[in-house]
Amino acid sequence: MQHEREHTLKAFDQDLDRLRALISEMGGLAEHAIGEAMRCLVERDVAGARRIVQDDKKLDALEIETERRVVQLIALRAPMAGDLRDSVAALKISGVVERIGDYAKNIARRVPELQDVGHLEPLSLLPEMARIATHMVHDVLDAFVNRDAEAAVKVAERDQALDDFYDSIFRTLLTFMMEKPNNISHATQLLFVAKNLERVGDHATNIAEMVYYAATGGQMTERLEKAGAL
Amino acid sequence: MQHEREHTLKAFDQDLDRLRALISEMGGLAEHAIGEAMRCLVERDVAGARRIVQDDKKLDALEIETERRVVQLIALRAPMAGDLRDSVAALKISGVVERIGDYAKNIARRVPELQDVGHLEPLSLLPEMARIATHMVHDVLDAFVNRDAEAAVKVAERDQALDDFYDSIFRTLLTFMMEKPNNISHATQLLFVAKNLERVGDHATNIAEMVYYAATGGQMTERLEKAGAL
Structure with a gap:
């Protein structure tokens, strides 16, 4: 009986490891898609x-x-407590990573709209914003694989910097539109791209909350309130 | 044994009914939130x-x-086949309805930005777009409660009309911005609101696909391909 229980545990851990590997693979694809979408946008590819x-x-x-x-x-396997939280987290996180991929797709779909446009100054700000967002995605999925609640908290804390970056790009684009009304249509495309990247950061933060809950059974917001961050 | 099996089945159906009721309740709240957000936007409340x-x-x-x-x-209860599909659909649909609520929240957060603005003509188009989107949400959740795959298909088919509505509002807003550069900032807020409503329709369509799969075990896209709709 003891032997059987250990066997079940080991099989469960193997299943969960495979799930983590699947989600890492999804994360790699999503990161790559966002980076590629930004390259295509800049190069009009x-x-x-x-x-x-x-x-x-x-x-x-x-x-x-x-x-x-x-x-x-x-x-x-009817997992209990932490194992059950981990399993459900895997399900939910894969859904969020799929949506992050959708943002890359949304950005890619805007490329033809910019095909015939010359140099658009505010465009140069977006790849850096994309890098910050994809690093958050990368690091939060690492935190999930390592069951590292504190690493997840650190990712969530970086979302404010991304939001500030978005606000700055938003203002830049509005000014650009007012100065060059001919570019309103193209600048609007960039506005949506910036918004998509800001949403990628929100989703990385959502994943961070899921990782924190799976690893500790507690809510990250309560942890941040105690630390005086909220 | 036969009696026990029936007992389990009945308990499962009751659990599932309670889940459906929960999701209907969530749907009601999300619909109301979007309607209210549009009212607050129009009345600057x-x-x-x-x-x-x-x-x-x-x-x-x-x-x-x-x-x-x-x-x-x-x-x-380790449900099988259709029951398992129904259970997972309930989990996923509740996640999508929660995100629809987030769009209402996003729209509500834009109200202070429009507080000091006078009449904005394109704003009058948005409540009608919101009505179409919330009706889609309402009808697709009814389809889930009734396990009605064909009703789900009908909701998905309405998404194109909403997308067309969005395209038209998008063009109207761009023209508005070019004619009145002073209003670029406010018009941008409305652009995001229109985009949020278009996304609500996308989410209703996602739910329709989930309902179709839960009820039939097949993919809606294949059903639409056969009918020549795709």
Whole structure:
């Protein structure tokens, strides 16, 4: 009986490790998609942008695969407490990573709109914003794989800097539109791109909260309130 | 044994009914929040907008409650096939409804930005767009409660009309900005509101796909391809 229990535990851990690996893979694809979307935007690479939209299907398929495995895991192994929290976190995090991929797709879809435009000064700010956002995604998924609640808190704390960056780009774009009304249409595209990147940061923060809850059973907001950060 | 099996089945159905009721309740709150957010936007009701942001916490709590119940249901009753699909659909749909509530909150947060502005002509188009979007949410949740795959297809088919409405408002707002550069900042707020409403329609369509899969085990996209709609 003792032996059987250990066997079940080990099988559960292996299943969970496979789930973590799947989610890391999804995270890698989503990060790459955002980086690529920004490159296509800057270089007006319409064919590359089309590939990003196509490739998003891989993320959709991996999300379905994760869901199937999590449901199987819960139904067959009936995990308790921390293990159950981890399993549900995997399900939810894969859904959020899939949505992060959707933002990359949204950005890629704007590339044709900018195809015939010359130099757009505010565009140069966006790749740096994208780097901050994708680093947050990368680090929060690392925190999930390592069950590291404190690393998750650190990611969540970086969201404010990204929001400030967004506010600054937003003001820059508004000024740009007022000065060059001919560019309103293109600047609007960049406004939506900036908003998409700000949302990527929000989603990384949501994942951070899920990682924190899975690892500790407590709410991150309470941890931040105690530290006086909220 | 036969008697026990029937007892389990009945208990499962009751659990599932309670889940459906929870999700209907969430849907009602989300619909109301969007309608209220539009009213606050039109009437510049900043206090009302603040209440919407506050009330969004109810949706967050109901999502957590739904998640808890679904996980318990899967772990305790190990449902199979259609029942398992229904349980997972409930979990995922509650997540999407919570995000629809977030869009209402986003819209409400823009109300103070428009506080001191006089008449903004394009604003008059937005409440109608909001009505179309919230009707989609209402009808797709009814389809979930009734396990009605065809009703879900009908909701998904309405998303194109909402997208067309959005495109038209988008163009109207761009023209408005070019003609009145002083209003660029306010028009930008309305642009984001229109985008939020368009996303509400996308989410209703996502739910329609979940309802279709839960009820039939097949993918809605394949059903639409066969009908020549895609």
